[in-house]
Amino acid sequence: xxxxxxxxxxxxxxxxxxxxxxxxxxxxxxxxxxxxxxxxxxxxxxxxxxxxxxxxxxxxxxxxxxxxxxxxxxxxxxxxxxxxxxx
Numbered sequence: 001x002x003x004x005x006x007x008x009x010x011x012x013x014x015x016x017x018x019x020x021x022x023x024x025x026x027x028x029x030x031x032x033x034x035x036x037x038x039x040x041x042x043x044x045x046x047x048x049x050x051x052x053x054x055x056x057x058x059x060x061x062x063x064x065x066x067x068x069x070x071x072x073x074x075x076x077x078x079x080x081x082x083x084x085x086x087x
Contacts, residue, residue, distance in 0.1 A: 013040030020073025028081045042073035
């Protein structure tokens with residue numbers, strides 16, 4: 001993987017993490033670093049799921065893949081928020 005691919009994954013992860021936070025109602029008590037890490041992980045796993053279901057390669061925007069990524073980010077943000085709230 002080239003450096004441009006890594007930078008692209010980080011930028012997309014930040015966007016996916018932010019969208020995941022917007023989906024969850026209320027205030028989340030996690031920092032931007034956690035949001036970025038969750039977004040990057042959700043982007044990678046969501047892409048893998050989309051490829052597994054053979055819906056990742058479409059003409060135009062891959063809406064189904066984006067839906068998987070944002071849903072996984074929202075689940076991740078909610079899980080980390082809940083885990084931090086228990087402390």
